[in-house]
Amino acid sequence: MDDIDNPKPVWIPPSYKEMDIDIHKKNVNFASHNPFVFNDIARSRGKLPGYYKIAVLGDSFIWGGGVNYSGIWSHKLEEKINKKYNNIETLSWGISGWNTLDELIFWRRFGKKFNIDYLIVGFVDNDPDLNNVERRNFKWQQSRAFYPVAKIFPLTFDFLVSYFNAFLENFFKEYGYNNWLKQTYSKENLEKYENVLQKFAQSCKDNDTPLLFVLTASNYHSSTKERHEKITSLLEKVGIDYLDLYPDVYEKFHDVNIRSLWANPANGHPGKLLTELYSQKVLSYLENEVKLEVISKENLNKKNTYSEFLSGIDNSPFPTYFKITNINGKEQGKETNHITVRAGSKYLYFAGEMIDRTAHGPIGSLYALLDGRLFPAALGPVYSVSKHVGSKTQFIKVPDSEKFFSIYVPMSGLNQELYNISFIAITADNKKYKVLGKTIRVTMDIHDK
Structure with a gap:
């Protein structure tokens, strides 16, 4: 074996x-x-x-x-x-x-x-x-004659087939x-x-x-x-x-x-x-x-020296992704870094609806990072939240924590100042809906120190 x-x-x-x-x-x-x-x-x-x-x-x-x-x-x-x-x-x-x-x-x-x-x-x-060049593999084992053996002894059959085919390859050079x-x-x-x-x-x-x-x-x-x-x-x-x-x-x-x-x-x-x-x-x-x-x-353009676009997984300075910052009811600042949330349930959902007013073609998916783990968005409603946000909303499910969450918003063109993005946090019990922030306007200023 x-x-x-x-x-x-x-x-x-x-x-x-x-x-x-x-x-x-x-x-x-x-x-x-x-x-x-x-x-x-x-x-x-x-x-x-x-x-x-x-x-x-x-x-x-x-x-x-x-x-x-x-x-x-x-x-x-x-x-x-x-x-x-x-x-x-x-x-x-x-x-x-x-x-x-x-x-x-x-x-x-x-x-x-x-x-x-x-x-x-x-x-x-x-x-x-x-x-x-055709890549040919042996298919004799797929014959109906071997179905009973393969069904009763699947591991043994798979093992023997692997070794027998390896042996046959020594003689059949096209396989x-x-x-x-x-x-x-x-x-x-x-x-x-x-x-x-x-x-x-x-x-x-x-x-x-x-x-x-x-x-x-x-x-x-x-x-x-x-x-x-x-x-x-x-x-x-x-x-x-x-x-x-x-x-x-x-x-x-x-x-x-x-x-x-x-x-x-x-x-x-x-x-x-x-x-x-x-x-x-x-x-x-x-x-x-x-x-x-x-x-x-x-x-290097001194107006674009902000390199903390991502955290955890790779710290990449992607010009196509922007960190939406401190959406907790407070006024947005140019250099703030995280969304800080607390919830009493197992999971927290971030819902972000992106309205593209200029670009042609799809906007990429939202995703979140927590301690280096990536949580991509899933399209479609979670529980009954679709009545609270638009039908094109993307949802990110991340473990509840008092730690920092970072939300990344993809941009499909160079006219980032014309995008509106809004976020809502929804607890997993579907009872509490906390609006973390108003619809905000993402501009090139978010790059500036």
């Missing part, structure tokens, strides 16, 4: 799978609030004066396969950047299953519209897939993930992939956007090194800057159990050891090669 110390498990126990599924569900729930279903907060296409925007584009490594939001390497990079610079925004664009071609398509259609100053593409081993991956690195396919890289380089050049490919090795196997060497050769040929992290992964982890690098016991995506290394190395590159500190100072 495979246990947690097995470096090459063929079968994953159900208890580990359930852990992975739970993480995935949480990521899906959060990503549902992003218009592109990225595991990131909704971002504005606009850019405020004095800000510099970096985007990290990728696949499941950026979406968060097997790890929580804060464990994604691009979010760790974002956190590190925000601790040192207060005018740099880092976006995470990733969808599980994307390859470089998919990423290029997104960049051409949508990414270029976000006023990105620097684009990072997170390369993963299977990215040369051009959707032209299984590893055999499929080998085909994506064929000479013929890499020639086509080179063309994709050329188009990517040209598109960024035409858009005057610096481009960096970061090769994120998920293990220290020699086969990974060989694949990276083929890719770096192509990147050099087409003139794309790159950062190959395989040497760093090998140097730091070659003597540890490969399973310790996993996202969780059931998921071989990069875990906290690898994502921490990725974020550290990329930040070092940006500071040493791109001169991030110089860029920050050059872009």
